[in-house]
Each structure stands twice: as C-alpha cells, then as structure tokens.
Amino acid sequence: MVRRRVEIKAIEVKAKRHTTFTKRRQGLFKKTQDYCTLSDSQAAVIVFSAAGNFFGLGHPSLNLLVNRYISHPKSVFGKEAAGAGGPRVLDGGGAEDGPAEPLPLTETERRIVEAIERKRWDSAVGDLVPEELSELAAEVEKIKLMVAARKKEIKGKSKVDG
Amino acid sequence: MVRRRVEIKAIEVKAKRHTTFTKRRQGLFKKTQDYCTLSDSQAAVIVFSAAGNFFGLGHPSLNLLVNRYISHPKSVFGKEAAGAGGPRVLDGGGAEDGPAEPLPLTETERRIVEAIERKRWDSAVGDLVPEELSELAAEVEKIKLMVAARKKEIKGKSKVDG
DNA sequence: GATCCTATTTATAACTC
DNA sequence: TGAGTTATAAATAGGAT
Numbered sequence: 001m002v003r004r005r006v007e008i009k010a011i012e013v014k015a016k017r018h019t020t021f022t023k024r025r026q027g028l029f030k031k032t033q034d035y036c037t038l039s040d041s042q043a044a045v046i047v048f049s050a051a052g053n054f055f056g057l058g059h060p061s062l063n064l065l066v067n068r069y070i071s072h073p074k075s076v077f078g079k080e081a082a083g084a085g086g087p088r089v090l091d092g093g094g095a096e097d098g099p100a101e102p103l104p105l106t107e108t109e110r111r112i113v114e115a116i117e118r119k120r121w122d123s124a125v126g127d128l129v130p131e132e133l134s135e136l137a138a139e140v141e142k143i144k145l146m147v148a149a150r151k152k153e154i155k156g157k158s159k160v161d162g
Numbered sequence: 163m164v165r166r167r168v169e170i171k172a173i174e175v176k177a178k179r180h181t182t183f184t185k186r187r188q189g190l191f192k193k194t195q196d197y198c199t200l201s202d203s204q205a206a207v208i209v210f211s212a213a214g215n216f217f218g219l220g221h222p223s224l225n226l227l228v229n230r231y232i233s234h235p236k237s238v239f240g241k242e243a244a245g246a247g248g249p250r251v252l253d254g255g256g257a258e259d260g261p262a263e264p265l266p267l268t269e270t271e272r273r274i275v276e277a278i279e280r281k282r283w284d285s286a287v288g289d290l291v292p293e294e295l296s297e298l299a300a301e302v303e304k305i306k307l308m309v310a311a312r313k314k315e316i317k318g319k320s321k322v323d324g
Numbered sequence: 325g326a327t328c329c330t331a332t333t334t335a336t337a338a339c340t341c
Numbered sequence: 342t343g344a345g346t347t348a349t350a351a352a353t354a355g356g357a358t
Contacts, residue, residue: 001331002354008196020354021201022326027352028197031190031335032207034170039183042210045194046220046227050202054234058208065208066228072216163348164337182337184343189335193352327358334352341345 021049029057042068183211191219204230 011017025047032043036059044058044065056062173179187209194205198221206220206227218224 001329001356002333002352003331003356004354005333006196006200006354008199010202011200016354017201019325021197021203023353024193024197024201028190028193028205031186031193031352034168035183035186035190035209037170038168038173039179039186040172040212041183043190044208046206046208046231047197048204048227048230054231056231062231065210066231068210069208069216069218069224069228074216074218163339163346164335164350165339165348166337167350168337178337185336193335329355329357330353331355332353334350336350337348339346339348341343 025055032057033059187217194219195221 011020028045028047032045035041036043042059042065044062045056046062046066047055049055058065173182190207190209194207197203198205204221204227206224207218208224208228209217211217220227
C-alpha cells in the first residue's frame, strides 16, 4: 500500500529491487502502448537488467523503431550525424560529391572488404570483438534500409514508366 | 483536472492529441529515468510523432542501448541463427580451406567494395537493378547470420560481466 | 516467485495565464 | 504556442496469499 513516497535512488535490498524492476517495467510498457494509441505516435522501449537480461517493446514493432532511429539524422548512425567523438559510420556525412581520395577505412570496414574479396565472410566475422559486431550490425541495418528504399524506388518507377 | 478517466483510443481533436503527446512523453521519459535509477538497469525510449519528429532518451545513452539491442541474440540478428531449423549456413556449407587465390568478384560485390572504400553506400545501392538487389539482400542475410553466430560464440566463451 | 489487494503517491486532463 | 494549477485517475510499495 505505498506506505511512503519513493526515493529515486538505487534500491539496496535485492529482493525489493527486483520486484520494482518487474513491476515498474510492466507500468512502463503499458504507458508506452497507451501513449502510442492516444497520440497516434510510434514508440519503443529497450530494457536491460543489471544482469544483462533483455526486455523490449515497440509499437508497431521494436525492430521497426530501431531501424527508424538508426536511419534518423539525429542518431550517430544517421547520415547527417558523424559528431567528432562518435563512432564512425559509413557515408560519413556529405551530400556532396564523392571525396577526391578515399577516406581511411576502419578496421571493421577493412575486414569487410577483405572478406568480400576472399569470398569468406565467415572468417572475417569470426574474429570480430563485440564492439566491431555492433558497428557491423549497424552498417548492415543501413544497407538493408537502402536496399528497401531502392526497391521502393524501382517499384515506383515501374508503375510510371512501365 | 482530469475530469474523466482516459479512454485508450486515438484522440480525435488535434490540439488535445498534441498536448497529450507532449505531456505524456515527459511522464514516460521521467518514469524511464526513475526506473533505471531504482532498479539499477539500463533503458531507452524511442518516439516518433505521427508527423515524423523524433524524440529519444536513454540511460546511460540511447546509442549504447540501441547498439546493445542490435547485437543481442533476441534481436532480428540473433533470431534467425538461433534455431536448429533456421536458414542454412553461409559460405556454401563447406568447411574446406579457403581458396589459394581470390575468386573473381561479381559485379555486385565489386560495387560493395567500392562503396565501402568510398564510404558512399547510398550511391552504390542507388544504381542497383533488381537482380543485383536480390544478390545484395542475400549477402546481407549472410552477414546477419554470421554476426549472430559470432555473438553466440562470444557469449559462450566469456562469463560476462556482473 | 507471481498475483492480487489497497492506501498512498504520482501522473495528468482540463483549465488558466 | 508553452508553462503552471488542481482535481481526479492511474500507478504502485508493501502486504497477503
């Protein structure tokens, strides 16, 4: 019965902390869904417990929202991002013409090129560390998005041009 | 003064809908932050308005959480490789040693390599014809599967953090 | 543990400035 | 527009089962 108001600080007692982790997550997810319905918006929640367990929710879907975020200019993955300290992304920013000389490749990019040339994707990926995997995963997402966009473009043209 | 309880359905009146969109987002973000503090967890929220405006929040950061999600086995990257009945394995199923000399690249592969080197994925993909798109899509699938497999491999080796 | 209960705290719909 | 105010609905801490 909520004997007293909550202090917003880490709950010391493990059992209580876990109960709160479970109960509040339910509340958070419900609020997120109500939010989308009421305001005709799209929202997603990503949660990782201290132990590393994953919980996620998204409307219409978590993957769609993550994709949308990744391709958004305000994300570090987005085309217009590329802040000084942020992780490097492909297509590093300019809508301008291609650079006169190739930009230096990251280690991950170098691995990919090598993998393609040797037709041995597996051997290249097999050595990646977690950070590189995340980078590669983000890059793959970008390719997927562009493939989808190109497909849409083709579809649109075929309707008009035959 | 909350004259009546909220019905969870799309708010018709535009002004009201937008007010709710703004106010509830504040509440959602606050709850998310409190949640992380109280239960010692990590959480992120991604929101897109109906008009396409982006709002995001993450603890410790949105990018970190998205990265963590992307590389998590339960994301789309992990799902497909997880099951025994999943798609067949990449790289032609051969456990054989790599070829002594590089195989000739397909036109698509050549495009990809060039794209990586120029950091201009978009321009490369933008010129693809449907057949090439299919090929690229297949390549992307292969990367996804190997990322997932590698992720699984890492997880198995390390006991992981606390 | 999960789920139900319920006294309180918290969030917020309508309103005002 | 956006930032309070306040009466009421919703969420929830601690208990009970």
